[in-house]
Amino acid sequence: KAGVTQTPRYLIKTRGQQVTLSCSPISGHRSVSWYQQTPGQGLQFLFEYFSETQRNKGNFPGRFSGRQFSNSRSEMNVSTLELGDSALYLCASSHRGGGWETQYFGPGTRLLVL
Amino acid sequence: AQTVTQSQPEMSVQEAETVTLSCTYDTSENNYYLFWYKQPPSRQMILVIRQEAYKQQNATENRFSVNFQKAAKSFSLKISDSQLGDTAMYFCAFMKTHSNSGYALNFGKGTSLLVTP
Numbered sequence: 438k439a440g441v442t443q444t445p446r447y448l449i450k451t452r453g454q455q456v457t458l459s460c461s462p463i464s465g466h467r468s469v470s471w472y473q474q475t476p477g478q479g480l481q482f483l484f485e486y487f488s489e490t491q492r493n494k495g496n497f498p499g500r501f502s503g504r505q506f507s508n509s510r511s512e513m514n515v516s517t518l519e520l521g522d523s524a525l526y527l528c529a530s531s532h533r534g535g536g537w538e539t540q541y542f543g544p545g546t547r548l549l550v551l
Numbered sequence: 552a553q554t555v556t557q558s559q560p561e562m563s564v565q566e567a568e569t570v571t572l573s574c575t576y577d578t579s580e581n582n583y584y585l586f587w588y589k590q591p592p593s594r595q596m597i598l599v600i601r602q603e604a605y606k607q608q609n610a611t612e613n614r615f616s617v618n619f620q621k622a623a624k625s626f627s628l629k630i631s632d633s634q635l636g637d638t639a640m641y642f643c644a645f646m647k648t649h650s651n652s653g654y655a656l657n658f659g660k661g662t663s664l665l666v667t668p
Binding site: 485487492527529536537540 | 583595647
C-alpha cells in the first residue's frame with residue numbers, strides 16, 4: 438500500500454501570496470489531519486477532515502483553510518502569506534481519525550515565505 | 552484544553568545503553584490516548600508506541616516501553632539497547648478518546664535524542 442503523499446515537497450513564496458498544499462491519504466483512509474511544525478511553536482494542529490467535512494479546527498487565523506474531496510484527498514490553502522507561515526506542513530491519515538488507530542504521516546511540505 | 556510537557560529538550564545516550572524520556576500532561580479527561588512519535592532527520596513522523604488511559608498495563612513494543620502513571624499524569628518512554636537509528640526527535644502526544652468534534656493530536660515540544668557510538 439502506498440503511504441501518505443504530500444505535494445509539493447518544497448515551496449518558496451513571497452509575502453502576500455497564497456499557497457495550496459495537497460495531501461493524498463493511504464487508500465481507504467477517510468480522516469485527514471493537518472499540522473504545522475515550526476521551531477518556535479512546535480507541532481500545532483490545523484484541522485481534521487472526515488468524509489469531506491471539517492470535524493475539528495485548531496487555533497489558526499481564517500487565512501488557513503482546507504477541504505477534502507470525495508476521494509479523501511485533502512488540500513489546505515494559506516492566503517496572504519506572512520513570514521511566520523514558514524513551516525513544515527504535515528498531514529496524517531487514518532480510517533476514522535480516533536486514537537485507537539495509527540495516524541500515518543506524510544513526508545511534509547516545507548514552505549518558505551520570503 | 553490539554554497541555555503536554557517534555558522537560559528535556561536534548562538527551563544523549565551511548566549505543567546499547569538505556570535512556571528514559573519524560574512527558575507530563577494536563578487534562579480533565581478520564582479517557583484518552585497517549586503516544587510517542589519519532590521524527591528522524593528525514594522528518595517522517597513515525598508512531599513508536601501508544602497507551603490507552605483505561606489500561607493499567609504499560610505498553611511495550613520491542614525495545615520501547617512506557618511508564619504510565621495516570622494519577623501523576625506522567626508518561627515516560629524507555630528505550631532499551633539504544634541503537635544509532637534511534638537518533639531522532641521524540642514527541643509525546645495526547646488525544647481524547649471520544650469527541651463529537653473530531654480528533655486532534657496535541658504534541659509536546661519534543662526531546663532531541665542523540666545516540667552515540
